Amino acid sequence: MPNTTTLRTVKNLRPRSRTGVAIAAGLCASVAVTGASVAAGDGGGEPTQVFAPATATQLADATGAQADTQQAAAEKAEELEKTWTSPIEGDYTLSATYGNSGDRWASGHSGQDFAVDTGTPVHAAHSGTVVKAGGNGAGDGPAYGNAVVIKHDDDTFTQYAHLSEVDVKAGQKVSTNDEIGLSGNTGNSSGPHLHFEIRTTADYGSAVDPVAFLAKQDLKL
Ligand SMILES: [Zn+2]
Numbered sequence: 001m002p003n004t005t006t007l008r009t010v011k012n013l014r015p016r017s018r019t020g021v022a023i024a025a026g027l028c029a030s031v032a033v034t035g036a037s038v039a040a041g042d043g044g045g046e047p048t049q050v051f052a053p054a055t056a057t058q059l060a061d062a063t064g065a066q067a068d069t070q071q072a073a074a075e076k077a078e079e080l081e082k083t084w085t086s087p088i089e090g091d092y093t094l095s096a097t098y099g100n101s102g103d104r105w106a107s108g109h110s111g112q113d114f115a116v117d118t119g120t121p122v123h124a125a126h127s128g129t130v131v132k133a134g135g136n137g138a139g140d141g142p143a144y145g146n147a148v149v150i151k152h153d154d155d156t157f158t159q160y161a162h163l164s165e166v167d168v169k170a171g172q173k174v175s176t177n178d179e180i181g182l183s184g185n186t187g188n189s190s191g192p193h194l195h196f197e198i199r200t201t202a203d204y205g206s207a208v209d210p211v212a213f214l215a216k217q218d219l220k221l
Contacts, residue, residue, distance in 0.1 A: 069200045069201075082126065082127065082153075083176050084176065084214055084217040084218075084219045085123060085125055085126070085176055085177050086123075086125070086219065087114070087123050087125050087158075087160060088120060088122065089121070089123065092114045092115065092116050093114070093115040094112065094114060094115075094221060095113040095114070095193060096109050096113040097109065097112055097113075097211065098110070098111060098207070098210060110204075111159070111161070111196050111198075111207060112195075112196050112221065113193045113194065113195055114183075114193055114194040115191070115192070115193045116183050116192065117183070118164050118184045118185055118192040119164060119182050119183065119184070120194070122148075122160050122179065122181050123177045123178060123179055123180065124158070124174040124176060124177060124180050125158050125214075126150075126152045126176050127173075128150040128151050128153065128158075128173070129150065129151050129173050130148060130149070130151075130168045130169060130171065130172045130180070131150065131151045131157070131170060132148070132149040133147070133148045133149070133166050133168050133169055134166060137161060137204070140204040141204065142187055142188070143187050143188035144159075144161035144162065144195070144204075145161060145163065145184065145186025145188075145189060146164070146184065146186045146187070147159060147160060147161040147162075147166075147187075148166060148168060148180050150180070151202065156199065157197075157198070157199040157200070157202050157206075158197065158198060158199070159199055159207075160180065160194060160196055161187065161195040161197075162184050162186050162187050162192075162195050163182060163184050163186060163194075164181075164182045164183065164184025164185070164186065165181050165182040165184070166181045167181045167182075168181065196210055197210060198210040198214070
């Protein structure tokens, strides 16, 4: 079995990065596939961090959905009459609000902060599909720490950042109020809290005022 040694080598890489997979694939494509499936199947420990690739579709979403979408998405959301919920249950303190200025934010604070202890369950504010999840702000940059982005059926997106634990993966469907992870203090964070955004695309730079948006869904934070 000449492949045995190679397989172990590939598995030991535990390809957590795309670079690792690419290197393995360069060594031997067929074995790399086997190694990847073994690595993916041995979960049960910490959640594997999954990064959604920047597909052409995502890029198109990011560039195509701008000001018009913000208005249209809000109107569609009203029609859907589906339940939205706070990402944090029970007691919480609202700290930094949308639009706050300060040296932590280059161009105003892009979300609503919930000051809660690290390890507080974080819930999906609305049903949808996870589109990004993992470290490095799930691809939006290290300031967000561990993060999750969910796409909703009204073409809005919610983002949850600075998590201590991510419990969902890209592609996973979630229902309103499902637990998606635990709050934390990862990334550029001044203390344990959940940073929560409403976005018009999956990516950084498309955030709208989450309190105003949720008020239109009859949810008062
Ligand atoms: Zn924040």
